[in-house]
Amino acid sequence: MSVPAPRTAVGGTAPDSGRIRERFQALKEAGRGGLVTFLTAGDPDRETSSRILRGLPAAGADLIELGMPFTDPMADGPAIQASSQRALKAGIKLAEILDMVRAFRDGEADTPVILMGYYNPIYNYGVERFLADAKGAGVDGLIVVDLPPEEDRELCLPALAAGVNFIRLATPTTDDARLPKVLANTSGFVYYVSIMGITGTRSAAGVDVRSAVERLKRHTDLPIAVGFGIKTPDQAAEVAAVADAAVVGSALVEQVKSHLDADGRAKPELVETVLKSVGALAEGVRGGST
Amino acid sequence: MDSLNTYRGGPDEQGHFGVFGGRFVAETLMPLILEVERAYEAAKADPAFQQDFDRYAKHYIGRPSPLYFASRLTEHFAKGDTGAKLYFKRDELNHTGAHKINNCLGQILLAKRMGKTRIIAETGAGQHGVATATVCALFDLPCIVYMGEVDIERQAPNVFRMKLLGAEVRPVSSGSRTLKDAMNEALRDWVANVESTFYIIGTVAGPHPYPAMVRDFQSVIGRETREQILEAEGRLPDSLVACIGGGSNALGLFHPFLDEQDVRIIGVEAAGHGVETGAHAASLTGGRPGVLHGNRTYLLQDDDGQILEAHSISAGLDYPGIGPEHSWLHDVGRVEYVSATDAEALEAFQLCSRMEGIIPALEPSHALAHVSRIAPELPKDHIMVMNMCGRGDKDVFTVADALGVTL
Numbered sequence: 001m002s003v004p005a006p007r008t009a010v011g012g013t014a015p016d017s018g019r020i021r022e023r024f025q026a027l028k029e030a031g032r033g034g035l036v037t038f039l040t041a042g043d044p045d046r047e048t049s050s051r052i053l054r055g056l057p058a059a060g061a062d063l064i065e066l067g068m069p070f071t072d073p074m075a076d077g078p079a080i081q082a083s084s085q086r087a088l089k090a091g092i093k094l095a096e097i098l099d100m101v102r103a104f105r106d107g108e109a110d111t112p113v114i115l116m117g118y119y120n121p122i123y124n125y126g127v128e129r130f131l132a133d134a135k136g137a138g139v140d141g142l143i144v145v146d147l148p149p150e151e152d153r154e155l156c157l158p159a160l161a162a163g164v165n166f167i168r169l170a171t172p173t174t175d176d177a178r179l180p181k182v183l184a185n186t187s188g189f190v191y192y193v194s195i196m197g198i199t200g201t202r203s204a205a206g207v208d209v210r211s212a213v214e215r216l217k218r219h220t221d222l223p224i225a226v227g228f229g230i231k232t233p234d235q236a237a238e239v240a241a242v243a244d245a246a247v248v249g250s251a252l253v254e255q256v257k258s259h260l261d262a263d264g265r266a267k268p269e270l271v272e273t274v275l276k277s278v279g280a281l282a283e284g285v286r287g288g289s290t
Numbered sequence: 291m292d293s294l295n296t297y298r299g300g301p302d303e304q305g306h307f308g309v310f311g312g313r314f315v316a317e318t319l320m321p322l323i324l325e326v327e328r329a330y331e332a333a334k335a336d337p338a339f340q341q342d343f344d345r346y347a348k349h350y351i352g353r354p355s356p357l358y359f360a361s362r363l364t365e366h367f368a369k370g371d372t373g374a375k376l377y378f379k380r381d382e383l384n385h386t387g388a389h390k391i392n393n394c395l396g397q398i399l400l401a402k403r404m405g406k407t408r409i410i411a412e413t414g415a416g417q418h419g420v421a422t423a424t425v426c427a428l429f430d431l432p433c434i435v436y437m438g439e440v441d442i443e444r445q446a447p448n449v450f451r452m453k454l455l456g457a458e459v460r461p462v463s464s465g466s467r468t469l470k471d472a473m474n475e476a477l478r479d480w481v482a483n484v485e486s487t488f489y490i491i492g493t494v495a496g497p498h499p500y501p502a503m504v505r506d507f508q509s510v511i512g513r514e515t516r517e518q519i520l521e522a523e524g525r526l527p528d529s530l531v532a533c534i535g536g537g538s539n540a541l542g543l544f545h546p547f548l549d550e551q552d553v554r555i556i557g558v559e560a561a562g563h564g565v566e567t568g569a570h571a572a573s574l575t576g577g578r579p580g581v582l583h584g585n586r587t588y589l590l591q592d593d594d595g596q597i598l599e600a601h602s603i604s605a606g607l608d609y610p611g612i613g614p615e616h617s618w619l620h621d622v623g624r625v626e627y628v629s630a631t632d633a634e635a636l637e638a639f640q641l642c643s644r645m646e647g648i649i650p651a652l653e654p655s656h657a658l659a660h661v662s663r664i665a666p667e668l669p670k671d672h673i674m675v676m677n678m679c680g681r682g683d684k685d686v687f688t689v690a691d692a693l694g695v696t697l
Contacts, residue, residue: 071465071597072582074477075316081464093594119314120581124595146314146581150304171318173484178321196318197482 014163019112019140020188023062024223024244033240034062035285036225037278038116038249040083041066041100042092043256048266049087052256052274053104057111059275060282063225063245065143068097068117075145077200079250082257086264094121094130098137105138114141114167114188119155127155131162141165141188149181156185169193170216179219189223189244190216199228200250210242233284240285248281297548297624300615305498305585308621310614313497315584318481326488327499329404334506339399346395347510350428353392355380355511357518357675362645367665374668376661377527378648378678379515379543388651388680389511389539390421394490396507398425401488408487409433412476414441414469414535415606415653416448417680418492423457433457436475438468441605448684466599469535469609473583493536494613497584501613508542515675516546523673529554532677533657534627535571535607537616539679548624557616558660560602561629571600572629573612574620587614603632603692604652606680630659636692638662639682651680652688 027034037056042049056064069084069092076084101113115134122130122144134142142164147155149168156166165188173196174182183190194209213224226239227247239246255277259270300307313323333339347353360376367373381389401409409431413419419435426433435452439461442449452459465471473491480489494501494508519527530547532540534557547553562570570576573588580589582597590598590610600610619625630638638658643649650658657676665674682689690697 072470072474074474074583075318075481077478078464085465088596118581120589120591120597121595123581123586124591124593145316146584148313148315148317148320150313150320169317171316173318173321175321182317193318196484198478 013161016163016165016187017138017140019110020063020165023110023112024189027062027244032287033243033285034225034245035060035236035240035282036063036065036227036245036247037061037252037281038065038067038247039252039256040069040080040087041097042069042087042090043083043253044086044260044264044266045090046092046096046100048270050100050103051271053100054107055271055275056278057108059278061111061278063112063114065114065116065247065249066097066101068094068115068121070118070121073118075198077198077250079200079253079257083253094125098133098139101139102137112140113138114143115139116143117145119144119146122155127158131159131164135162135164139164141167143167143169143191145169149184152185160185160187167191172196172212176215179216183220183222186220186222189225190220191247192216192224192226192243193228194226195229197228209239213243233280236281237284237287246285252277294622297619297622298545300618301498301502305502307615307618310579310586310617311498311501312586313584314581314586315497316481318484319497322484323497325404330400330499330503333400333403339403342399343396347392351385351391351395352383353510354514354518355383357515357522359522360646363642366645367662368670369666372667372669374529374665374672374674375670376665377519377673377675379511379675381511381539381677381679382648382651382654382681386417386421386424387683388417388421389508389542389677390418390492391424392510392542393492393504393507393538394418394421394425396503397488397490398429398431401431401490402429404488406486406488407431408483409490410436410476410479410487411490411492412436412469412472413492414438414472414608415604416441416445416452416684417606419457419459420448420451420455422490422492423452423455426457427455434479435459436462436472436479438462438466438472440467441469441472444688445605445684446687468599469605470583470597470600470611477583493538494541494615495536495583495585495587495611501585501615504538505541505545505615508538509545511539511542511677512544512546515543519673519675525673526550526553527673527675528552529556529672529674531556531558531657531661531674532679533558533560533607533653534612534616535560535609535653536611537613539677541613541615543675543677544625555625556660557625557627558657559627559629560604560607560635560656561631562601562603564631565629569601570629571602571607571609573610574616574627575629577610579617582611585614587611587617588620603635603688604656606651606653607656628660630656632692634659636689639685639689643682648678649682650678651682652685654679
């Protein structure tokens with residue numbers, strides 16, 4: 001057997017699901033930026049979070065990021081930290097998150113699902129087994145915060161080989177010299193972190209998103225989603241006007257938190273309220289028209 | 291695996307010790323991590339950097355620390371015609387009372403060199419926080435120390451010391467509210483302030499180059515020990531013993547001896563209430579490989595890869611991971627890793643205070659607990675060096691509480 005050559009081509013050896021590409025193509029044809037929503041799987045419990053997940057496409061989410069909670073979310077702010085704690089306290093396991101996606105896929109063939117989290121639970125599950133199970137469940141992509149290109153052999157290259165998109169974060173500190181390295185094995189889209197910092201703590205307003213997106217576009221043909229710090233429909237609209245999609249996470253997770261009772265259980269209106277917020281954000285990226 | 295040519299060659303260019311180590315950090319930090327690595331390589335090659343380090347080590351920290359023959363404990367452990375000859379490497383006599391300052395000195399000199407204007411650190415027992423606050427006062431840099439709320443409570447004297455030194459102590463209320471959470475919070479701060487800020491990590495863990503860099507700064511312990519034991523005994527020791535949380539004092543002592551095949555090397559982890567109870571901090575004895583805080587290493591984790599809370603009476607050992615080089619030394623079998631419980635450490639703490647007039651920190655009390663198990667059986671000509679890496683002033687409240695004494 002010969003030594004495998006380093007893989008650098010987008011897409012790897014197995015075909016990906018194509019859902020992310022098709023969704024961005026459809027957005028382009030519709031002439032608007034997309035809405036990417038983030039929610040933590042299992043927050044505040046499996047059933048409630050499954051109901052939110054199932055309702056997201058109809059509420060207007062174009063792509064879905066599903067957070068895999070971790071005890072030590074080093075890149076996340078207080079909102080997603082607390083959300084992860086709630087999900088873990090409710091006992092969610094990685095295998096159950098894959099089950100949630102499988103159930104979601106039963107009724108929803110088109111909306112891409114991207115799992116987002118940290119490496120240790122995946123490493124612990126076993127990389128090959130995880131990729132096979134995720135692909136089988138209908139997962140389209142992965143965002144793993146603590147795997148920079150320097151660690152591509154861990155999960156990125158195996159994911160590409162398994163036909164799962166590996167979406168990388170680019171940040172204001174990723175300069176032009178480093179960008180090609182970051183983009184080399186990225187597939188699906190590029191997630192631009194518009195602020196230096198952790199999730200949900202600083203406002204993206206005032207950040208020059210347009211020139212950042214233009215800079216990235218000089219280096220890649222992949223769609224650019226922008227996130228970290230986008231909270232309101234207006235901000236989402238602003239970002240979606242200059243990028244291919246806007247990501248909203250902490251603001252939705254805060255909605256979950258504000259509809260829990262004193263014992264941390266979901267109040268009856270929780271699912272509907274969160275989906276209504278998604279609806280408002282979706283209206284934002286659609287230019288405010290009804 | 292065949293025996294290696296050297297155990298001192300790691301890490302490789304990607305920061306790996308075997309499969310351990312690496313750079314598992316968010317992209318925002320990656321450019322900075324690479325900058326720290328370049329700056330450290332340049333500093334290592336610059337004689338002026340080493341001269342600065344040596345000058346402050348001598349006149350500010352008080353190095354070299356003595357290598358002391360613990361005659362009464364040696365006698366106490368002896369039985370009949372056996373019993374090892376015990377030396378303490380007295381790093382508890384350093385300015386600020388522990389080995390932590392060696393590393394802080396090195397890192398702040400590097401931070402200055404890089405033009406950084408703000409220092410952050412995490413701390414468990416508070417020793418690393420105090421040492422960081424100390425060098426920040428010395429070099430006139432603002433200092434923010436993250437510390438878990440649980441640790442703030444059990445290490446109140448050190449919290450006050452840090453404040454006296456001009457540092458801001460930020461309580462961490464997330465997760466288990468101990469050292470690992472303080473490290474998460476420091477990393478979050480760093481991500482938000484990459485341009486101005488240097489993160490002084492307190493142990494041989496974190497993303498490359500930290501494990502190697504901290505080891506290098508702490509290796510002054512082992513280098514001095516080597517010279518001192520040659521002077522005292524005319525030969526190298528037969529064994530080295532040190533306690534391990536993240537493992538910086540241990541690696542500092544061990545590293546210069548790793549290629550001396552005749553030197554037996556033993557690291558002592560904190561077994562808390564006992565490894566079998568689950569309430570412990572013994573990552574090698576009771577954990578398995580995983581990825582946390584920028585490196586792959588042995589971790590305490592559950593079946594789903596979630597990090598477990600560690601337990602030790604010693605706040606400085608209360609961490610669910612260990613430096614990646616220790617994980618590698620464990621797997622290749624060069625270093626033996628054992629553990630000692632809270633109760634054994636408390637026993638050793640009191641014994642050392644009474645027999646040698648040295649009140650040890652609870653951390654090295656774990657090392658002494660293991661010494662007390664093996665020293666009696668070893669031959670009289672066996673020379674053993676234990677790293678007395680910290681003094682126990684900070685622990686008197688904890689010990690009083692454990693012994694049921696109200697102060």
